[in-house]
Amino acid sequence: xxxxxxxxxxxxxxxxxxxxxxxxxxxxxxxxxxxxxxxxxxxxxxxxxxxxxxxxxxxxxxxxxxxxxxxxxxxxxxxxxxxxxxxxxxxxxxxxxxxxxxxxxxxxxxxxxxxxxxxxxxxxxxxxxxxxxxxxxxxxxxxxxxxxxxxxxxxxxxxxxxxxxxxxxxxxxxxxxxxxxxxxxxxxxxxxxxxxxxxxxxxxxxxxxxxxxxxxxxxxxxxxxxxxxxxxxxxxxxxxxx
Amino acid sequence: xxxxxxxxxxxxxxxxxxxxxxxxxxxxxxxxxxxxxxxxxxxxxxxxxxxxxxxxxxxxxxxxxxxxxxxxxxxxxxxxxxxxxxxxxxxxxxxxxxxxxxxxxxxxxxxxxxxxxxxxxxxxxxxxxxxxxxxxxxxxxxxxxxxxxxxxxxxxxxxxxxxxxxxxxxxxxxxxxxxxxxxxxxxxxxxxxxxxxxxxxxxxxxxxxxxxxxxxxxxxxxxxxxxxxxxxxxxxxxxxxxxxxxxxxxxxxxxxxxxxxxxxxxxxxxxxxxxxxxxxxxxxxxxxxxxxxxxxxxxxxxxxxxxxxxxxxxxxxxxxxxxxxxxxxxxxxxxxxxxxxxxxxxxxxxxxxxxxxxxx
Numbered sequence: 001x002x003x004x005x006x007x008x009x010x011x012x013x014x015x016x017x018x019x020x021x022x023x024x025x026x027x028x029x030x031x032x033x034x035x036x037x038x039x040x041x042x043x044x045x046x047x048x049x050x051x052x053x054x055x056x057x058x059x060x061x062x063x064x065x066x067x068x069x070x071x072x073x074x075x076x077x078x079x080x081x082x083x084x085x086x087x088x089x090x091x092x093x094x095x096x097x098x099x100x101x102x103x104x105x106x107x108x109x110x111x112x113x114x115x116x117x118x119x120x121x122x123x124x125x126x127x128x129x130x131x132x133x134x135x136x137x138x139x140x141x142x143x144x145x146x147x148x149x150x151x152x153x154x155x156x157x158x159x160x161x162x163x164x165x166x167x168x169x170x171x172x173x174x175x176x177x178x179x180x181x182x183x184x185x186x187x188x189x190x191x192x193x194x195x196x197x198x199x200x201x202x203x204x205x206x207x208x209x210x211x212x213x214x215x216x217x218x219x220x221x222x223x224x225x226x227x228x229x230x231x232x233x234x235x236x237x238x239x240x241x242x
Numbered sequence: 243x244x245x246x247x248x249x250x251x252x253x254x255x256x257x258x259x260x261x262x263x264x265x266x267x268x269x270x271x272x273x274x275x276x277x278x279x280x281x282x283x284x285x286x287x288x289x290x291x292x293x294x295x296x297x298x299x300x301x302x303x304x305x306x307x308x309x310x311x312x313x314x315x316x317x318x319x320x321x322x323x324x325x326x327x328x329x330x331x332x333x334x335x336x337x338x339x340x341x342x343x344x345x346x347x348x349x350x351x352x353x354x355x356x357x358x359x360x361x362x363x364x365x366x367x368x369x370x371x372x373x374x375x376x377x378x379x380x381x382x383x384x385x386x387x388x389x390x391x392x393x394x395x396x397x398x399x400x401x402x403x404x405x406x407x408x409x410x411x412x413x414x415x416x417x418x419x420x421x422x423x424x425x426x427x428x429x430x431x432x433x434x435x436x437x438x439x440x441x442x443x444x445x446x447x448x449x450x451x452x453x454x455x456x457x458x459x460x461x462x463x464x465x466x467x468x469x470x471x472x473x474x475x476x477x478x479x480x481x482x483x484x485x486x487x488x489x490x491x492x493x494x495x496x497x498x499x500x501x502x503x504x505x506x507x508x509x510x511x512x513x514x515x516x517x518x519x520x521x522x523x524x525x526x527x528x529x530x531x532x533x534x535x536x537x538x539x540x541x542x543x544x545x546x547x548x549x550x551x552x553x554x555x556x557x558x559x560x561x562x563x564x565x566x567x568x569x570x571x572x573x574x575x576x577x578x579x580x581x582x583x584x585x586x587x588x589x590x591x592x593x594x595x596x597x598x599x600x601x602x
Binding site for chain 2: 051071
C-alpha cells in the first residue's frame with residue numbers, strides 16, 4: 001500500500017520494533033478477541049465540535065490527551081460513523097443489534113420507518129390535544145427513543161453464583177454498557193416475539209417505544225420484575241465477591 | 243556536742259535560709275513578671291512557631307495597614323535624620339534607631355526594632371476552604387498539605403516520549419546487554435518515576451528518554467496542481483478490503499460527484515455510503531466547494547464507499563493547512579482501514595464457526 005511504503009522509508013532510522021507497531025498486524029498469539037490494529041493505535045474522534053474548542057478552555061487532562069493523540073497513530077473511522085448531526089452512537093448500536101445476517105440496509109430502513117411512525121403519532125396527538133397540554137407532548141423521535149431506552153434500563157441485575165452445590169440468583173451492579181445492551185435486547189425480543197404476527201416490525205417497535213416513553217408496556221414491566229427479583233434475593237447479596 | 247549542735251542548727255538555719263531564699267527568689271520572680279512590660283508584641287520573640295499553630299491571627303487588611311504605617315514611618319525617619327527618603331535602606335533604619343533610641347540592654351531581642359511587617363509578623367496561611375466548606379487543596383485532610391504535595395511533585399510530561407530501546411542503550415553504554423538486563427533497567431526507571439521527589443532526578447531520567455515523532459508529520463501531502471483554466475485540482479487514491487478507488491478533486495465547483503460516469507445518487511442508493519462520501523467534506527466544512535470525478539472497482543458497496551472516502555481525504559490534503567491535516571488524522575479519515583476477511587481455519591467450518599459437535 002502506498003502509505004506503508006512511505007512509512008518504511010521515513011522510519012528507516014528507527015529500530016525495527018517501532019516500525020512493527022504501525023503496520024496492520026496479526027498478533028503472535030491469536031486470542032479470541034483480537035483486531036487487525038496494533039493496541040498502540042487510539043480510537044478516532046469524528047465529531048466536529050471537539051476540535052473547535054480554543055486552547056484556553058481545555059482542562060489539563062484534555063491537554064494531555066491531545067498531546068498523546070499527536071504522537072500516537074489513530075484507527076480509521078468505521079463505516080457507520082460520520083461527523084453529521086444525525087449520527088447517533090446509541091441508534092447505531094440499536095440498528096446493529098436488530099440486524100440479521102449482516103443486512104444493515106433492512107435494519108436501518110426499519111428504524112427510519114419506526115422514527116417516522118413515532119413522529120406521525122405524536123404530531124397527531126399534538127394537533128388533537130387542548131392548548132394547555134400541547135407543550136407537554138414530545139414530538140422529536142430521537143428524544144423519545146432515548147428517553148424510552150432510559151426508562152427500560154435496569155439498575156441492578158442478577159448473577160447465578162454457585163455456593164455449596166446450589167446455584168443462587170445474586171443481585172449485582174451492572175455497568176452502563178450492560179444496562180444499555182439489556183434494554184435494547186429486551187425491546188427487540190419483545191417486539192419480535194410477543195406481538196401479533198401480521199403487524200410489521202416498525203409498527204411494533206413504535207408502539208413499544210411510545211409505551212416505554214410513558215413508562216408503560218411490557219419492557220418496563222420486565223425491568224420492574226427484575227428489580228423485584230433482585231430485592232427479594234437481597235439476602236444473598238454477600239455471596240458476591242467482586 | 244555543742245559544736246555538733248551548732249552545726250546542725252547552722253545547717254538547719256542554712257536549710258531554712260535556703261528555703262527562705264528560694265521563697266524570696268520565687269516571689270521576686272513573680273513581681274518581676276508582673277511589673278515588667280513587653281516592649282514589642284512581635285511573635286518573633288516567642289520560640290514556638292505560631293504560624294503553624296492555628297487559624298490566621300492577622301488578617302490581610304491588618305498586615306496591609308502595618309505595611310503602610312511602616313513605609314510612612316520610614317519616610318519620617320529619613321526626614322528626621324536628614325537623609326533622602328527614597329534611598330533609605332534597612333541598614334540606615336537600624337543605625338537611625340540605634341542613634342535615636344540608645345538602649346543599655348544587653349539582650350538583643352529587648353532592643354527597639356523597626357522592621358518591615360513581613361519580617362515581624364510570621365507568614366500565615368489564608369483560609370483553606372471555600373464558602374461551602376470544601377477545601378481547595380486535594381491533600382488538605384492529611385493535615386500537612388504543602389509537605390505531602392511536595393512529595394508528590396511529578397516529572398514533566400512523559401506523554402510525548404518513550405524509553406530508550408535496547409539497541410540505543412547499547413549504543414549509549416558501548417557495551418552489550420542482554421534482554422533481561424534491559425528489562426531490569428526499564429523496571430528500575432519506572433520504579434524511580436513512581437517514587438516521590440522524582441522531579442529532582444528529572445535530568446537523569448530525560449537522558450534515557452527519546453521524544454516520539456509527531457504523527458501528522460508523516461503524512462505525505464502532494465502539492466496542488468493547476469489545469470489550463472487555472473483551476474486547482476488534486477488526485478487521491480484509496481483502498482479498502484479489495485476495493486480500489488481514485489478521485490479527481492476540482493476546486494471552485496458546485497459539489498457534483500460522478501462515479502464511474504454515473505451520478506453518485508444512482509451509484510450508491512444506500513444512504514450510509516453517500517454519508518461516507520460526504521464525511522470528509524462535511525468535517526472540513528467544504529461541502530459545496532469541490533467537483534469530484536471518481537472511479538472505483540472491486541469489493542462490495544460498503545468497501546467501495548470506504549475506498550472512495552480515503553481517496554477523497556487524501557486528495558483534500560493538498561487544499562488544507564497543517565492543523566487541519568492533524569484534525570483529519572485524529573478523526574480517523576486518513577488511516578487506511580486494515581480490517582480484512584478473516585481466513586478460514588482447517589478443522590473449522592469458517593473463520594470462527596466450528597463443526598457441529600457430536601457427542602458420539
